[in-house]
Amino acid sequence: MKVHEAAKQLGVTPRALRFYEEKGLLKPRKEEENGYRDYSEDNITQLRWIIALRELGLPLTAVGKVLAALAVDVERTAPAGKDSFIRQADEVRAELYAEWTEQGRRLQALDRAIAVWRTQQASPGLQTAEANAMQLKQSRIERMTWSDRWHYDELALIHGQDAPIAALASELTQEQYESALLQTVEWLDPRPQEPGLELGAGTGNLTALLAAQGATVTAVEQSQEMLAVLRARLPAVEPRLGNLLALPVSGPSYRFIASSFAFRHLEPNQQLLALMEADRVLLPAGRLAITDRQDTVSPLCRWLEDHNYSIVTEALDGSLMLLYAVKP
Known part of the structure; x- marks a missing residue:
């Protein structure tokens, strides 16, 4: 032709x-x-x-x-070829969602600036534009500077679904790890067909427990190899490549959000950005459960309280803490 x-x-x-x-x-x-x-x-x-x-x-x-x-x-294509295609599609989707999220933040910053300019008697002030631009720039830098320093792709290739346990072996026993996941599920109490999101899902250990309750779970994970294990292990779960700072979700969609041992990988400012992203996709009256070290979880409470969440914390075995919050 x-x-x-x-x-x-x-x-x-x-x-x-x-x-x-x-x-x-x-x-x-x-x-x-x-x-x-x-x-x-x-x-x-x-x-x-x-x-x-x-x-x-x-x-x-x-x-x-x-x-x-x-x-x-x-x-x-052979199954391996299909897996390669899905991985590439996952990467592209994550990039597009990150761009979409960035554009949304720009629109919000511009809306704030316009609201201030309308109240000013004189011509629009440069300081308003600069202040909103600086805030936007700082959040973008925080998102871009995050990287996986823990080599989770390699851990997944070596340990398979036990990779998260291997990563935590220096501070937790397997019994403590499994107990923490079970208590996270108990607090969330997922209902059949209820849409839920897991942040930093790893190879799907918490995901499997949530799905076993009948919930419809979307699992977000930044490691391709971790996600590959989860995808093969839990075909009914919706896996999405992405990280906590730019969730591959378009808007409020979930009745609950769960995260275990993922927030520790973020700097304090990045943790607040992650909470903002979780808040963006959580429906009103939705539940949020975060399980991690006490020194990681405690600072999150202030942001949630400032945004009118009802919160409860529970000390778990060792230095672990569970944070449970309900969105207004």
């Missing part, structure tokens, strides 16, 4: 097809005698993927990664 025929069939311009070729996204055969491009059925399938993924908002670099994972035709 020649370029104009392919373009007409796909509803795009010949220039678009040449552009995708220049970017290395496809390689049609070229006729030796005249150099004309000849698009095979595989080329057309690949172009359909490119067009669909671009419409979904994926940048060209991400489209290239997804195409590589697809191995031309996703229906013919």
Whole structure:
């Protein structure tokens, strides 16, 4: 099929097809005698993927990664190929949600500035713009500077579903760990079909307990390898790649949120940003349970109280604490 025929069939311009070729996204055969491009059925399938993924908002670099994972035709790929495709799609979704969240914060900052400017008698003040811009910049820096210094991908490859326990072995026994998870579930008391979110789900140890209560659980985890273990282990759970500072969720969707041993990996300012993200996606009257070290959990109470949450704390075995809060 020649370029104009392919373009007409796909509803795009010949220039678009040449552009995708220049970017290395496809390689049609070229006729030796005249150099004309000849698009095979595989080329057309690949172009359909490119067009669909671009419409979904994926940048060209991400489209290239997804195409590589697809191995031309996703229906013919082996299970390993499918897993690679899902991983790439997960990464792109996490990036798009992070961008979407950032744009939402910019709109909120602009709304605050406009509200102040409307009350001013004189022309709009520069200080208002600078103050809101600085606040936005600082929160962006906090989100961008977080990194996994604990090598959870490697732990998941070595220990499988026991990776979280291996990471905590220096301070907790397995009995203490399992008891903490059970008490977290008891406080949340999930109901059948109730939508819940777990933050920093790891390989799904707490997730499995929540799902066993009949809840519909979405599990957010920043480690691809941890998430791969969770996905294989709990196929009924919705796994999402992402971190606590930019949750891959569009708005208030959950009746409860759970987190165990994840907030310890955030700096104090980042912990507050994570609470803001949890608050953003938690429905009114929703429940929040965070289990971690006492020195990690205690500072979170002030922010929740300031935002009119009803809170209860319970000391657990060792230096652990459980924070339970209900959104107004």
